[in-house]
Amino acid sequence: MTQFIVSLAVFLALHSIPAIPAIRQRFIRVLGRRPYLVLYSLASLAALAWVFHAAFQLDYVELWPPSAWQAWFPLTLSPVAFFLLISGLFSANPVSVTFRRGDMKPGAVVSITRHPVLWGFLLWAAGHIVANGDLRSLMLFGCFALFALFGMVMAERRNWSNPLNASTSIIPFAAIAQGRARFGIDPAMILALALTVALSAWLLLGGHAALFGTDPLAMTST
Structure with a gap:
């Protein structure tokens, strides 16, 4: 259960970034728009895979x-x-x-x-x-x-x-x-x-x- 809660918290926190313009723009300024989109997409897929993996471990x-x-x-x-x-x-x-x-x-x-x-x-x-x-x-x-x-x-x-x-x-x-x-x-x-x-x-x-x-x-x- 702990892994599921942690993975879900990471996923939700990660997906809060596009909804907060100030944070999103800060990442874009530091990384550039295209690198940000690529890295964010990869991180999102990895987080989603982790959430499902953790969920499948539950009874x-x-x-x-x-x-x-x-x-x-x-x-x-x-x-x-x-x-x-x-x-x-x-x-x-x-x-x-x-x-x-x-x-x-x-x-x-x-x-x-x-x-x-x-x-x-x-x-x-x-x-x-x-x-x-x-x-x-x-x-x-x-x-x-x-x-x-x-x-x-x-x-x-x-x-x-x-x-x-x-x-x-x-x-x-x-x-x-x-x-x-x-x-x-x-x-x-x-x-x-x-x-x-x-x-x-x-x-x-x-x-x-x-x-x-x-x-x-x-x-x-x-």
């Missing part, structure tokens, strides 16, 4: 019995989560998490929600909580979900007066439905769509089983 405690319908939650929500996460990271966004500079024109995905990366984390985590139904999964993905929600709250408090808020929304597609934003497509969204299709296909065709020992498609027939 399995069932909270609710598995059922085929539960597996459809991650199958449906994960591609949406991947798209929001990838397009959000590679789109300029002055009010939320991103790899791009905040002084650039906001990306088209911001018209969907001003917190695409955090919504990506939240949807991915929520889908896996329902599908797994055990204590360690609830602890693992529950922390990810709470981190995403907390990140939105903190970003809203920090950027409450930003003019971008008038033409965007927290809830996905709310600003578009209210006529305050227009849906658009830009290169970051096209790249995100292509990577989402490739990543989802790889996971369904054996990648998920190789990494985590479970076949998502097989779970839909149990």
Whole structure:
């Protein structure tokens, strides 16, 4: 349990950096933007691998019995989560998490929600909580979900007066439905769509089983 808590604390602390402009800009000034992005991405992947490794060492405690319908939650929500996460990271966004500079024109995905990366984390985590139904999964993905929600709250408090808020929304597609934003497509969204299709296909065709020992498609027939 100690390793799991420590690894999760490191992961959450590491992923707080993009949400704090002052700290992020300090790293960029010292390292340069491209080296910072490369090192941060490698550190994030290493931290995520450590978290999952530590979680798998915990005892399995069932909270609710598995059922085929539960597996459809991650199958449906994960591609949406991947798209929001990838397009959000590679789109300029002055009010939320991103790899791009905040002084650039906001990306088209911001018209969907001003917190695409955090919504990506939240949807991915929520889908896996329902599908797994055990204590360690609830602890693992529950922390990810709470981190995403907390990140939105903190970003809203920090950027409450930003003019971008008038033409965007927290809830996905709310600003578009209210006529305050227009849906658009830009290169970051096209790249995100292509990577989402490739990543989802790889996971369904054996990648998920190789990494985590479970076949998502097989779970839909149990």
